[in-house]
Amino acid sequence: MTGTARSPEDIAAYLASLDCVHCGLCVEHCPTYRQLGRESANPRGRVYLMRAVMEERIEPTPDVIEDLDLCLVCRACESVCPSGVAFGEVMAQTRSKLKKRGPIRRWMMGALLDRKRLNRAAALMRFWQRSGLRVLRHLLWGRLKRMEAYMPTVPHADARRPLPRHAPPIGETRGRVALLEGCVMSVLFQDVNRDTMHLLQAAGYEVVVPEGQACCGALHEHDGDLETAHRQLARNKDAFAVDDVDAIVMNSSGCGAAFSSADMPAPVIDLSRFLVDHGEHLSFGAFTEPVAYDAPCHLHHAQNETTAPQQLLTRVPGLQLVPMDLWDHCCGAAGIYNLDHPELSGRILDEKLDALERSGASVLLTGNPGCLMQWRAGVAKRGLRVEVLHLATFLAGQVTA
Amino acid sequence: MAAQACIKELKRLLGDERCLAEPGRLLSYECDALTHFKSMPSAVVLPESTDEVQQVVRICARHEVPFTPRGAGTGLSGGAVPAEGGVLIECSRMRRVLEVDVENRIARVEPGVINAHLSQQVAEHGLAYAPDPSSQTVCTLGGNVAENSGGPHCLKHGATTNHILALRMVMPDGEVVELGTPVAGAAGLDLRGVVLGSEGTLGIVTEITCRLVPVPECIETLLAPFDSMGAACTAVSRIVAAGIIPAALEALDERTIAAVEASVYRAGYPDDAAAVILVELDGHPARVEAEREQIHAIFRDMGALSIETARDPEHAEQLWKGRKGAFGAMGRLAPDLYVQDAVVPRSKLPEVLPEIGRICDGLGLKLANVFHAGEGNLHPNISYDGRDAAEVEKVVQAGQQIIELCLSVGGVLSGEHGIGLEKQGFMKLMFSDDDLESMARVRAAFNPTGILNPGKILPTPRACVEVKPVHRLPGVDAS
Ligand SMILES: Cc1cc2nc3c(=O)[nH]c(=O)nc-3n(C[C@H](O)[C@H](O)[C@H](O)COP(=O)(O)OP(=O)(O)OC[C@H]3O[C@@H](n4cnc5c(N)ncnc54)[C@H](O)[C@@H]3O)c2cc1C
Ligand code: SF4
Ligand code: SF4
Numbered sequence: 001m002t003g004t005a006r007s008p009e010d011i012a013a014y015l016a017s018l019d020c021v022h023c024g025l026c027v028e029h030c031p032t033y034r035q036l037g038r039e040s041a042n043p044r045g046r047v048y049l050m051r052a053v054m055e056e057r058i059e060p061t062p063d064v065i066e067d068l069d070l071c072l073v074c075r076a077c078e079s080v081c082p083s084g085v086a087f088g089e090v091m092a093q094t095r096s097k098l099k100k101r102g103p104i105r106r107w108m109m110g111a112l113l114d115r116k117r118l119n120r121a122a123a124l125m126r127f128w129q130r131s132g133l134r135v136l137r138h139l140l141w142g143r144l145k146r147m148e149a150y151m152p153t154v155p156h157a158d159a160r161r162p163l164p165r166h167a168p169p170i171g172e173t174r175g176r177v178a179l180l181e182g183c184v185m186s187v188l189f190q191d192v193n194r195d196t197m198h199l200l201q202a203a204g205y206e207v208v209v210p211e212g213q214a215c216c217g218a219l220h221e222h223d224g225d226l227e228t229a230h231r232q233l234a235r236n237k238d239a240f241a242v243d244d245v246d247a248i249v250m251n252s253s254g255c256g257a258a259f260s261s262a263d264m265p266a267p268v269i270d271l272s273r274f275l276v277d278h279g280e281h282l283s284f285g286a287f288t289e290p291v292a293y294d295a296p297c298h299l300h301h302a303q304n305e306t307t308a309p310q311q312l313l314t315r316v317p318g319l320q321l322v323p324m325d326l327w328d329h330c331c332g333a334a335g336i337y338n339l340d341h342p343e344l345s346g347r348i349l350d351e352k353l354d355a356l357e358r359s360g361a362s363v364l365l366t367g368n369p370g371c372l373m374q375w376r377a378g379v380a381k382r383g384l385r386v387e388v389l390h391l392a393t394f395l396a397g398q399v400t401a
Numbered sequence: 402m403a404a405q406a407c408i409k410e411l412k413r414l415l416g417d418e419r420c421l422a423e424p425g426r427l428l429s430y431e432c433d434a435l436t437h438f439k440s441m442p443s444a445v446v447l448p449e450s451t452d453e454v455q456q457v458v459r460i461c462a463r464h465e466v467p468f469t470p471r472g473a474g475t476g477l478s479g480g481a482v483p484a485e486g487g488v489l490i491e492c493s494r495m496r497r498v499l500e501v502d503v504e505n506r507i508a509r510v511e512p513g514v515i516n517a518h519l520s521q522q523v524a525e526h527g528l529a530y531a532p533d534p535s536s537q538t539v540c541t542l543g544g545n546v547a548e549n550s551g552g553p554h555c556l557k558h559g560a561t562t563n564h565i566l567a568l569r570m571v572m573p574d575g576e577v578v579e580l581g582t583p584v585a586g587a588a589g590l591d592l593r594g595v596v597l598g599s600e601g602t603l604g605i606v607t608e609i610t611c612r613l614v615p616v617p618e619c620i621e622t623l624l625a626p627f628d629s630m631g632a633a634c635t636a637v638s639r640i641v642a643a644g645i646i647p648a649a650l651e652a653l654d655e656r657t658i659a660a661v662e663a664s665v666y667r668a669g670y671p672d673d674a675a676a677v678i679l680v681e682l683d684g685h686p687a688r689v690e691a692e693r694e695q696i697h698a699i700f701r702d703m704g705a706l707s708i709e710t711a712r713d714p715e716h717a718e719q720l721w722k723g724r725k726g727a728f729g730a731m732g733r734l735a736p737d738l739y740v741q742d743a744v745v746p747r748s749k750l751p752e753v754l755p756e757i758g759r760i761c762d763g764l765g766l767k768l769a770n771v772f773h774a775g776e777g778n779l780h781p782n783i784s785y786d787g788r789d790a791a792e793v794e795k796v797v798q799a800g801q802q803i804i805e806l807c808l809s810v811g812g813v814l815s816g817e818h819g820i821g822l823e824k825q826g827f828m829k830l831m832f833s834d835d836d837l838e839s840m841a842r843v844r845a846a847f848n849p850t851g852i853l854n855p856g857k858i859l860p861t862p863r864a865c866v867e868v869k870p871v872h873r874l875p876g877v878d879a880s
Contacts, residue, residue, distance in 0.1 A: 021732035022436050024475040028515055028539045037447050037493035037513075038421060038429075039474065045429035052428060063423030080538075082664045083732025 013093035043077035074297035074330035095224025126154035174204035195396035218258035253299035272308035292361035296368035333374035407464035442483035472544030478821030512543025549598030551817035569608035617683035622711035626674030634750035650775030668723025735784035778816035
């Protein structure tokens with residue numbers, strides 16, 4: 001980034017980096033620092049280096065690029081920064097300048113944008129998983145091998161079919177909301193989408209799934225591809241400009257954070273908050289096993305929604321929400337971080353799995369597809385008897401009216 | 402070059418992940434939380450045991466490469482800034498709590514354990530580690546020992562030195578020594594006490610045995626706004642003069658309140674006050690009640706605008722988080738922040754504070770005050786732009802004038818942030834040549850070659866670290 005003219009975004013990012021006064025109150029909240037212990041792997045060090053690169057005090061040498069790349073962009077540092085450093089913004093801008101993307105990566109990120117391609121890839125994956133071909137998995141290498149290992153069982157085509165465009169409310173009508181199907185969500189977790197829809201209907205809401213909606217672009221932003229991210233948001237802005245929608249309800253915190261950062265045609269609200277505020281008519285059946293909640297970073301830190309999921313759970317009779325250490329720390333999924341940095345991601349997850357075991361929970365709830373996959377892979381690897389569920393799935397299973 | 406050979410050996414000992422020598426990684430270690438002193442190490446090592454620290458020290462000593470210990474880098478006097486080309490020994494990976502002896506209320510920990518984590522870990526036994534620097538969620542016990550750190554609750558419970566029983570330390574030649582004993586009341590010279598506050602110049606602490614205190618039966622947090630800082634400070638002196646020693650007694654001024662209220666640590670401090678006093682009482686419920694009544698009377702008498710009591714522990718925590726986030730919150734006012742740290746007799750607070758205001762006004766600097774009022778420990782915070790060389794110069798001048806002012810009313814150079822690089826030049830204002838000579842001898846007894854954390858505390862003829870300001874965004878003009 002030497003010698004070039006500065007765009008307004010560059011200048012904004014630079015000014016944001018100046019907000020850091022080096023107080024250090026963020027460092028212990030950074031999962032990568034907890035593992036590595038080096039300054040350049042914590043928020044204060046990263047801001048320092050990003051600023052130094054922008055000021056051209058240093059070249060972006062490989063060690064700088066590596067330590068910036070090792071950032072999960074979990075934004076835990078923003079939640080504790082007294083000076084209000086917009087860390088995510090500075091990092092996104094820096095990544096857009098420094099990140100190199102090879103062909104496999106471009107193919108992978110491109111697939112997310114196209115429902116047809118994504119479905120073809122899912123079908124292929126399902127075939128691979130169900131035929132005897134998996135015995136050949138030792139022939140895979142690198143990121144592909146890791147993706148294969150970590151991919152949950154791809155659901156049957158029937159279970160992947162698109163959501164109905166309209167679903168009527170159950171009982172008295174209270175309003176109308178819109179839903180995003182998402183990219184990964186729509187092929188791997190369409191059941192979560194259906195459960196979300198069901199909960200909203202049960203709460204008395206008509207649900208619309210607007211035509212023309214697309215991947216939110218959050219993973220692209222995370223990857224430093226700001227152009228694609230902006231384009232996807234613009235597409236969705238048009239798609240969601242439908243009449244009489246009270247809210248756009250989100251069930252994936254990554255997408256929720258992306259949507260809330262844009263000026264969408266209707267208020268963007270996470271499912272948990274929506275049900276706390278508007279689901280007073282829902283009632284739930286009793287559940288008596290110990291449950292832990294793991295906060296998705298893009299809900300807790302990026303959207304600052306720190307209480308709604310827990311509040312909602314208090315409405316389930318008998319439910320015992322057990323405290324879990326590090327519940328507000330990243331699980332290491334972070335977009336496709338676990339594919340890019342399997343070793344560190346595994347270390348971060350290990351610390352969380354220890355906390356899960358100590359908590360004694362038999363059900364773990366979270367609210368983001370990446371976290372679900374990461375946790376499920378970790379729980380399976382350790383052989384723990386803990387069920388990992390999306391909050392929507394759990395609640396849909398408990399709802400009685 | 403000695404340094405290159407040294408790094409090679411360190412790499413062999415610790416591997417790439419724990420011996421850093423890459424340019425960007427090193428740059429991130431060029432300063433601590435006082436950013437205007439900068440100097441680059443040639444390597445940073447992250448040992449995980451006393452044994453590894455000892456080997457690192459021996460390697461450095463053999464190659465005559467100076468070395469400096471570092472905790473979380475939240476120090477505010479440049480203590481953990483490396484010698485140019487030296488090795489930085491980062492303790493962040495020595496973070497095990499080795500032993501908790503509930504019966505005797507003692508814990509033995511590694512130096513990289515975070516202050517607040519220790520209290521969290523022993524909370525289930527109804528115990529806590531008392532000293533609570535505002536940086537407690539990140540700073541290390543090793544750093545606390547080296548700075549003899551204080552904190553809001555040290556008014557009643559005493560600073561770090563009152564809570565440390567014994568230390569294991571690697572000497573600058575690699576010898577491992579044990580100082581103090583886990584049982585209070587040692588015989589002989591208190592060498593443990595000498596190390597407390599020595600800012601990493603006598604040895605590298607690798608194990609700390611500390612006292613734990615029972616969590617008090619009853620805790621009450623009060624907040625009182627005033628329409629003048631003078632009245633607030635007089636109230637503080639009167640509380641202490643009445644024989645009450647609250648657990649904590651803190652003051653924040655208008656500008657600090659505004660910065661905190663704009664931050665994630667928003668505490669609900671009143672926005673129309675010129676000052677607020679935050680008081681915490683703890684102990685037996687009857688005693689707390691009696692003290693509360695006395696304090697209420699003093700506050701009313703001094704014209705407090707209101708007196709609020711924290712509703713519940715969460716509310717109290719919120720009030721404290723605001724206080725503890727205050728330094729960082731001031732980052733909202735300008736890119737850089739300088740915190741001065743000096744102590745004056747409590748009774749002088751009402752006259753000293755306006756005088757500090759005049760010094761900063763005279764230099765055109767933006768000042769905010771947030772301080773440990775009960776101890777007369779001032780923290781004037783000056784917001785500035787480190788890219789502006791002239792402004793940096795003014796900040797340095799203001800720092801000096803404030804120190805001279807505090808010393809002139811019978812105050813002390815530093816309350817808790819240490820001397821480090823920043824204040825060695827002022828040591829002569831407070832100590833005679835004989836005093837300094839005695840200190841140098843003590844240091845030489847531990848650290849005869851000066852290879853450990855050179856250039857700190859005692860005035861040196863030429864400090865190799867300088868104030869390096871001015872960096873800007875190339876391609877864009879000054880504004
Ligand atoms: C927001 C903020 C609030 C603060 N509030 C307070 C406060 O209320 N009270 C207070 O007293 N201070 C306060 N400080 C200052 C600072 O946090 C303390 O001095 C703290 O003890 C430093 O700990 P650290 O782990 O960051 O040490 P560092 O800054 O890394 O190092 C400090 C000194 O300790 C030495 N050192 C570190 N580890 C070892 C070791 N293992 N053996 C020997 N020497 C070692 C270093 O060489 C250096 O001289 C505050 C700082 C900030 C940024
Ligand atoms: S908490 Fe904020 S101001 Fe403090 S070091 Fe971290 S990013 Fe910088
Ligand atoms: S975003 Fe997360 S990983 Fe990145 S610096 Fe902040 S806390 Fe650390």
